[in-house]
Amino acid sequence: MTTPGVDSYIRQKFAEHAGLSEEQLFADDVTLAAVISRSPKMTNSIDLMEAFAKTANALRKDYGVRVRLPALPLDTPTSTVLKTFLEEFERQKEATG
Numbered sequence: 001m002t003t004p005g006v007d008s009y010i011r012q013k014f015a016e017h018a019g020l021s022e023e024q025l026f027a028d029d030v031t032l033a034a035v036i037s038r039s040p041k042m043t044n045s046i047d048l049m050e051a052f053a054k055t056a057n058a059l060r061k062d063y064g065v066r067v068r069l070p071a072l073p074l075d076t077p078t079s080t081v082l083k084t085f086l087e088e089f090e091r092q093k094e095a096t097g
Contacts, residue, residue: 003093006063010085013058017051018042029077036074045074055085065093 015022019041024030036042042051056067067088072081 003063003089006059006089007082007086009062010055010059010082010089013055014051014082017054025078026082029079031075031077032072032081033074035078052081059089063089063093065089065096067092 011022011026015025018025018035018039020035020039024038025035030038032045032048036044036048039047042048052069056069060066067085069081069084069088072084
């Protein structure tokens with residue numbers, strides 16, 4: 001069972017760090033490559049990894065759960081990234097709680 005509000009929290013934080021709206025990030029299964037090309041804050045995959053890290057750090061700070069994402073190819077849709085974030089959040093929450 002997903003912790004209430006975590007889905008929207010992750011969406012909001014990732015959008016904030018990407019410099020895009022949630023609609024721009026999560027509509028029409030946008031790929032990570034498209035996120036990099038559309039984002040005013042990103043120029044390459046390192047910037048993308050930093051946005052993921054900042055989102056994970058925010059989760060740790062606000063929810064007390066440490067999330068680490070696996071490496072994801074640039075053709076991965078953002079919906080898959082969100083699903084992966086949520087699954088890892090729940091796995092780590094159960095392991096620590």
